[in-house]
Amino acid sequence: MSAPAIFSASARRRARDRAARAFATHDFLRAQMLDGIADRLSVVTRTFTDVLDLGCFDAAFTPPPGAKVARLDPGYAFAQAAGGVQGDEDHLPFADQSFDLVVAAGTLDTVNDLPGALTLVRRVLRPDGLFLGAFAGANTLATLRAVLRAAEGDHPVARLHPQVDVRSAGDLMLRAGFAxxxxxxxxxxxxxxxxxxxxxxxxxxxxxNVLTERHPLRRDVLARAAAAFAERGDADARTPERFDLIFLTGWSPAPDQPKPARRGSGTTSLAAALRPKT
Known part of the structure; x- marks a missing residue:
């Protein structure tokens, strides 16, 4: 029996289709993710020929020079505008070993089967292919969570989705088989x-909110949340909100990749290494 879906696929698609109309005025978070991915890609000295832009939004990701790019987005409007295909990250419509670079910026945090999605990313990569991902992780929207919790008093309901912390993200990469x-x-x-x-x-x-179980936000709750948000403002009457961006880097396994040293293969003991030099 499969686990119940945390996120509604239809609500997710609708949210993305609505966002596509004016995304350029609200794209700062994904722009920050793409900048971080570009920084990480800039230190890689190999050539890429086939690239997958996974969760492509407005196709702002620029592939390496000379590379062909395929784009996929969960939303129809983004996928159509980008000349890509509509689909979900945990049901990729691509053959194994189709790409040597996969980039996923901004969507993996709302995938129902994140371990499965990462495994599929690894499978569509050729041996020694590179995956670079980014998404909003744990501690993101800490202020919003706090003011909603205070506004709803003794009867809080889930309005923000569960988040993955950086340690769990690393564990998921290992489970998915990345090197x-x-x-x-x-x-x-x-x-x-x-x-x-x-x-x-x-x-x-x-x-x-694209949770499967969603509840309307009453006006009185909204008013209390707005007041609590304002109370947290600084001297300029501006309230800070936090976004934690988790970046993932991993390689599809290949026989000629560097391997970690076998446990117990060291020739120098820790005691010897720490002994004062004379």
Whole structure:
């Protein structure tokens, strides 16, 4: 028996289709992710020929020079505008070993089967292919979570989806079979002039509530949340909100890749290494 779906695929598609209309005015979070991916890609000295842009949004990712790019997005509007295909990350419509680079910026945090999605990414990579991913991780929207919890008092309901922390992300990469996996986190703080501006940004970037079980937000709860948000403002009447961006790097296994040393193969003891030199 499969586990119940946390996210509604239809709600996710609708949220992305609504966001596609004016995404350019709310794309700062994905732009930050793409900058981080570009930085990591810049230190790789190999050539890529076939690239998959997974969760392509507005196709802002620029592939390496000379590479062909395929694009996939869960939303129809983004996929159509990018000349790509519509699909879900945990049901990829591509053959094994089709790409030597896969980039996924901004969608993996709302995939029902994240371990399965990462395994599929590894499978569509050729041996020694590279995966670079980024998504919003644990501690993101800490202020929003706090003010909603305070506004709903003794009867809180889930409105923001579960989040993956950086350590769990690294473990998932290992489970998916990536070689030399790395997971790291960067924090971005955005100062908002009001609660409504934050909600507008979340809707505009396609990050609205897409949980399978959703509950309407009553006006009195919304008013209390807005007031609590304003109370957290600084001297300029702006309230900081936190976004933690988790970056993933991993390689598809290949026979000629560097291997970690076998446990117990060292020739120098720790005691000897720490002994003061005379």
């Amino acid at each position: 030399m996996p790395v997971a790291d986190v960067e924090t971005l703080t955005v100062r908002y002039s009001g609660f409504g501006r934050l909600l507008d940004d979340l809707r505009g970037m396609g990050a609205a």
